[in-house]
Amino acid sequence: MKFLSKFSIDGFVLAIFGMVAVASIFPASGQAAVVVDWATKIAIGLLFLIYGARLSPAEAWQGVKHWRLHAVILAITFVLFPLLGLALRVLAPTVISDEIYTGILYLCLVPSTVQSSIAFTSIARGNVAGAIVSASFSNIVGVFVTPLLVVLLMNTTGDAHVDAGAAGAILLQLLAPFLVGQLIRPWIGAWLKRNAGPTKIVDRGSILLVVYAAFSEGMNENIWSAVDAVQIAVLVVICLLMLAVVMGTSVGIGKVLGFSLEDRIVILFAGSKKSLASGLPMAAVLFAGGPVGLIVLPLMIFHQIQLIVCAVIAQRLARRPVREGELVEV
Template sequence: MMKRFLTSVIDPFLLVLLATVGLAALLPAQGQAADILDVVAGIAIALLFFFHGAKLSREAILAGLGHWRLHLTVLGFTFAIFPVLGLGAGFLAPALISPVIAAGVLYLCLLPSTVQSSIAFVSIAGGNVPAAICSASASNLLGIFLTPVLVGLLMHTTGQAGVSLDALRSIIVQLLVPFVAGHLLRPLIGGFVQKHKQVISYTDRGSILLVIYSAFSAAVVEGLWHKVDIGDIAMIVVISSVILGIVLYLSGLAGRLFGFSREDRIVLVFCGSKKSLVSGVPMASVLFPVAQVGLIILPLMIFHQIQLIICTWLAAKYRREGLGEGQGD
C-alpha cells in the first residue's frame, strides 16, 4: 500500500528533474558550452509551444464554452486570487526568505493552470471533463499573454525587473509564434501529434530539463548554494502549502456560493488551484536574467510536487464521495 501511495503522489519526472539539478550542481555548463546549451534550449522551448498549439483542439474549446461563468471563475482564481496571495506572501516574509525567492513565489502565482494534470484530476474525481479541457486550455493560452503582463506590473512593484522590450520580443518569437504556427497546422499534423503523443511528451519534458540544467548551471556559477539553505527550502514548502490550502478552500467555497453543480465545482477546485511547470520554466528563461532563473523557478518546482500530492488525495476523496452519492449533486 505504501509503495502504491508513493507511486501515485511522487511524479517520476520530479526525480529526473532533481537529478538534473544535481548534475548542474556538480557539472555546471560554463563558457561556450553554456552558450550552445542556451541555443539548444531555445529551440526546444519553441518546439514545446509548437506542439502545445498543435494539441489544442478547437472542438474541445467550443464544447465547453457554454460554461462561461465557470471558466471566468477559474481564470479569476488563476490570474487574480493567486497573484494577490503571492503579493501577500512577499509582504509577510521579507525577513524569512531572500527577495529573489520571494519573487519566485510571486512568479509561480502569476502562471497559468496546468492542462494534463488538471484534466486528469477532474476525471478521477468525477467532474465535468469537457469543461475542464476548456478551462485548462484557455488558462494556458491566455497565460502566454497575461503572465508576462502580470510579471511586468506586479514584480516591478516589488523591486524586481519588469518586462523589457527584448523580453517581449523573445516571448513573441519563442513562445507565441510557434504556438500559433502549431495550432494553424493542426489540420495537417493533428493526427500525427495524437498518434505520437507519448513521444511528444518526452519532447515537452526534455525541453524543461534543458532549461532547468541551463538555469541552475548559471545559478551555480553565480553562487546559488551560498544564497539558499535548508531554511529557505522549508519556508518555500510552508508558504506554498499555505497558498495552495487557501486557494483550495476558497475555490470550494466559491463553487457553492455561485451555485455550480458538483461536477463543475470539481473543475473549479482542480483547474483553479494548479500552476504549470511546463509553461513556467520556459517563460522564466525568457523573462528573467539567466543568473536569476534557477532561484526564480525553485518555488515553482516545490509547489509542483505539493500540488500533485494534495490533489491526488483530494481527487480520490471526491471520487469516494461521488460513488457514495451516486454522482448526484
C-alpha cells in the same frame, strides 16, 4: 516506483531533481552553456508548436458555452493568486529573502496546468470536458497575461526589472510556434493525438533542459549560497499555506455561485494548480540574464506539493457513492 505513483510522483518528477543534482556537480559553462541555451530555445519552440498542433479550435470555442466556469478559474489563477503573492511581500526580507519572494510572486503569475488538472478531474469524476477547455484556455491566456503581470507587478515591487521587450520575446518564442502548430494541425494534429510519445518526450525534455540550464547558471553565479535549509523549509510551509488558502477559496466560490459538484471539482483542480511546463520556459525568456534557478525554485516546490495534495483529494472524491444517472468510466 509503485509507492511513489500512488502520490502522482513519477520518474519525471524525480528526473527534475536529478537534473538539479547533475547541474550542481557538472554545471554547463562556456561553450557548453551556449549549446545548452540554444537546445533549450529549440525545445521550447517545438513544445509550443506541438501544443498548437494538438489543440482543436473547435474544442476551445466549445468552452465558451460554459463561460462562468472558465471565468472563475481564470479569476483564481490570474487575480486571487497574484493578490496572495503581493500580500506575502510582508515576509521579505525578514522571513524570506527578496530573491525567494521574487520566485513566490512569479509562481503566483503563471497559468494553470493542463495535463494534471485534467487527470485529477477525471480521477475525481468531475467535468472532464470543462477541465480540458479551462486548463488549455488558461495556458493560452497565460502567454499574454503572465508577461504582462510580470512587467506590471514585479517591476513595481522592485523585485525584477522586465521591460516590454520581454513580452515581445515570449510572444516570438512561445506564441509564434503555437500559431505555426495551429496552421499545420490539419496534417499532423490527428497523428499527435494518436501518438502521445512525441509530445511527452518534447514536453518533459524541454522542462529538464530548462531546469539544467537554470540551475547551471545558478551554480556558475554562486546564487545558491544565499539559500539554506531553513529558507527551504520556510518556503515549503508557505507553499502549503498558499495551496490551502486557494483550495479553500475555490471550494467556497464554487458553492456560493451554485456550480454542480462536477464543475466544483474542475474549479478545485484547475484553479489551484500552477504549471511547471509553462512557467519554466516563460521564466527562461522573461528573466534571461537573471537568477532563473532561484526564481523558479518556489514553482518547482509548489508543483510537487500540489501533485501530492491533489492526488490524495482526487482519490477521496473518486470513492464517493455514484449518483443515479452519473456516467462513470470503467
